[in-house]
Amino acid sequence: MTEFQSRRASLVEQFAELKIDALLVSFLPNVRYLTGFTGSNGLLLLSPERATFFTDPRYKLQSAREVDCHVRVGTGPVMPRVAAQAAKEKIRRLGFEQARVSFEVYDSLKSKLPLGAALRPVAGIVERRRMRKSPVEIETIRAAVRINSEAFEQGIRAISPGMTESDLAAEIEYRMRRLGADKPSFETIVAAGSRSALPHANPGPTPLQHGRFVLIDMGATLNGYTSDMTRMLFLGRPGRKARDLYGAVLEAQLAAIDAVRPGNESGRVDRAARGILRMHGLEKAFMHSTGHGLGLEIHEPPRMGKGEKTPLEAGMAITIEPGAYIEGFGGVRIEDTVLVTANGCEILTPTPKVLLGL
C-alpha cells in the first residue's frame, strides 16, 4: 500500500461519522496529500470502492506518473464529469470541501447531480489529518528548513553598500533555488528601516539603511513542503531602543516555544508570547498571531492565536513568530519552524537568534 492509498483508506473510515458516501476533494494541497499529484488542475472523487482523479490533457503524462488511482483526463468543465461518475457509483450523499468550493461550482455541481443525490458541506477534514506529519513529511520539512537557513546565510554574506530590499530578496531566493528548493514558500520579505514596522512589506527599491533594522522573513519549499523563518539584521550598532525592542520580542519568542508541548492548547502558546510583550508595554505593538502550522501550505492549521483551542500533538510542524511594530521607528519579528515532539518540541531552525549587526 502506498502512503497515498493508506491516507485515502484512513479518510474513508471517517465517512460514516460524516454521513457521506463519498468526498469530492478539490483543494490542491489536499489532492496532492491524497494522490501525489503536483500539478495545478486536479480533483479527487473518493468513495469506499474507488478513487477517481480528474484532470485535463496538459497533465495526462504527469498524472500517469504521479497518481496511483484511476485517472480520468478530459476537457471542458469538470463538474459534469464528476457528477456522471457519482451517478455511476450511485453516490447519494456527496461531501464537498465547503471552504474550498466556490458558490458557483457548488451551484453547478448541485444542478448536475442525479435526483435523490445531495451535496453535504464538510469542513476541513483533510486539513485536520494533514496537521500531524508522518516521518517522511518531517524529514522533508527538516530539509526545507536547512535550505532556508543556508540560503539566509549565503544571502546576507552578499550584502553590499547600496543594496536594496529587492536585491537582497533576489539574492536569498536565488541561493534557495541553487540549494535545491522548488521555490520560495512565499514572497520573501525584506523590509528596511521604518518599513520593518509593516508586518508584510513587499520588498522594494528602498536601500538597506545604516543604523536601522532589516527584517527578513523567508521560506523555502522542497518537494512541496514549506519552511518559514524570520531574522533581524541591524546595520551598524543598535541603540538602546532597538536593543530593548529586540530583547522583548526574543523573550516573547522563547516563552512561546517553552509553551509548545503535546496537550497544550495552541492558544496557550500565543498567550505566553503576548504576556511577555504586555510586560514590556508592547501588547498593542503585536497585532498578529504567534504562529501557524505549515506543511504542503505555508499557512495551515493549527493557528497559535488568541483563544485557539486546538490541542498540540506530537508531529505537528508550526511556526513561532511573535513581533512588535512601532510606526516610524521599525519592527522586530523572530520566527522559527518548530516540531512538536512527544515531550515538548524541537526547534528545527538552526540559525542563531542574536541580533546580527553588520
Added chain:
Amino acid sequence: MTEFQSRRASLVEQFAELKIDALLVSFLPNVRYLTGFTGSNGLLLLSPERATFFTDPRYKLQSAREVDCHVRVGTGPVMPRVAAQAAKEKIRRLGFEQARVSFEVYDSLKSKLPLGAALRPVAGIVERRRMRKSPVEIETIRAAVRINSEAFEQGIRAISPGMTESDLAAEIEYRMRRLGADKPSFETIVAAGSRSALPHANPGPTPLQHGRFVLIDMGATLNGYTSDMTRMLFLGRPGRKARDLYGAVLEAQLAAIDAVRPGNESGRVDRAARGILRMHGLEKAFMHSTGHGLGLEIHEPPRMGKGEKTPLEAGMAITIEPGAYIEGFGGVRIEDTVLVTANGCEILTPTPKVLLGL
C-alpha cells in the same frame, strides 16, 4: 479623481442592470484593481454612496498608504463586520463574486445579513472590466515584458555544462528580480529533453541534455502586472524531426497572431493555430488552448480557446502560445505577450523566435 475612484464609479453604474444595491469584492486582484491595495487580506464593500475597505491589523499602515477609500481595520472573522456595514447602509440586494466566494463564506454571510436583505450571485463583472487595459496598465505590462526578455537573455548566457533545469530556472528568476521585477509571474518552467513534452513540468534535477530541446516558459511581474513568454533552446544541432516540429509550431503561432484584431472572436485565434497544426498532422499533439489574457493575474479572460466567443478589443493584453507535445521525444511551445491594437496587434515580446541552438 484617482484611477481607482473612477474605476469604482464606473462599476457602480452597472449596479442597476445587475439588480444589486452594492457589491462585495473579495477576489484580491479585483480588490487591488478597485482600491490599489497590494496586501494579502482585503475586502471591498462598494455601494453608490460609499466604498469601505476591510482588512486586519497587519495591514493597518499599508492600507492607510495605499487605499483611497474608507478603511476598517479589525480582527476575527470579517463577514460579521461586512454584514454590519451592509445593515448600516440599508443594503437590501448585496452582490457577491460567485466564482470567488466559497460556499462556507457565502453561507456565513447569508446567515448574518439582516432580515429582508439578500445575496445576489454576480459573475465576473470586475474581471470583464479588467480585460481592456488603460494606458498606464499597458505601459506597466510593456515594462514587465522587457524585464522578462532581458532576464531570459541573461539567463541563457549563464548556461554551463552540467546545469540542471532547476539551476537555469534559478538563474532566470534571479535576473528577473535584479532587473526590478516584483517576482516571477508563475513558477518558471524549464523542461529538458523528453520532459519538454509535459506542458507544465516543474523544473527538477534533470540536466540540460545535448541533442535535445529545452523549453523555457517564464513571466515577470512588475507593480502587480504580469508577462508571459515561452522560448525553445536546442543544445547542439537539431535533427530533421526537431526542426519540423519547431517549424510547425512557429507557423501556427504566426497564424494565430495574424488573427488577433479587434472584432475577431477569441476562438478564431485558437482556430487559426489549430488549423496549421492539423495540416502538419499535429492536432492531437496540441492539447491546451492557444492563449489567455494577462494583467493583474497571469491567467485572465479572454481565453483563446476552442469555440470562445469573446470579441477581441483594443487594449487587451493576451498570450499566443500554441504547442505540440510528443511523448518520449519532446515538445515545442512558442509564446509571446501581445497587445490588441486599433488595427490589429502589437507583439510586445522582443525576443527572437529562431530555434536557438547552443
